[in-house]
Amino acid sequence: MKIKNLFAILLALTLLICTFVIPTSAKESTKNNTAVEIIINNEVSEETKEKIERYFATGEPATDTGASTYGLTCTLFGHKIEGTIVTAVTHKVRATSPRCKKDTYNYEACTRCDYETSQLIDTEYIVCCS
Numbered sequence: 001m002k003i004k005n006l007f008a009i010l011l012a013l014t015l016l017i018c019t020f021v022i023p024t025s026a027k028e029s030t031k032n033n034t035a036v037e038i039i040i041n042n043e044v045s046e047e048t049k050e051k052i053e054r055y056f057a058t059g060e061p062a063t064d065t066g067a068s069t070y071g072l073t074c075t076l077f078g079h080k081i082e083g084t085i086v087t088a089v090t091h092k093v094r095a096t097s098p099r100c101k102k103d104t105y106n107y108e109a110c111t112r113c114d115y116e117t118s119q120l121i122d123t124e125y126i127v128c129c130s
Contacts, residue, residue, distance in 0.1 A: 039087040048082050051109050055116060056088050071113050079110035086118070091129050098125040 038056050040049060074080075086107045093101045103123050109116040 035091045037089040037091065039089065040084055041087060042084040044082060044084050045111070048084075048109055048111070051116060052084070052086055052107055055107070055118065056086065056105075074110060074113045074115070079115055080112050081108050082111050083108040085121075089126070089128065094125065098127045100126050100128045102126045 036057065038053055040052055044052070084107055086105045088103045088105065090101045090103070092099055101123065102125070104121045105118040106121055107116070107118045
């Protein structure tokens with residue numbers, strides 16, 4: 001009898017806890033309607049500009065096939081790097097002012113192959129949306 005009562009109490013507590021956990025989890029998983037604005041601070045070629053926009057919009061390299069396509073030229077002589085400073089402003093990140101987040105990156109890409117990398121330089125919250 002004691003085991004049945006103990007089992008019934010544990011089952012009731014488990015069901016009670018589950019009823020509180022599920023609504024809380026669903027509430028926290030809602031996404032904000034955020035938009036990302038990409039600002040390229042230097043003059044770059046159109047091809048590099050497209051790579052930068054794709055890289056920061058999706059978070060993935062422009063030609064992500066799972067394998068790098070380093071050509072023979074890059075293997076023998078190294079990459080031909082074209083670099084720039086990129087600012088990504090994410091709008092409506094926070095509920096209170098300052099609402100927007102400004103990330104500044106040092107972006108580098110090879111003009112001969114699909115190599116590209118970015119390094120976060122600075123992050124700050126700014127006032128740009130009401």
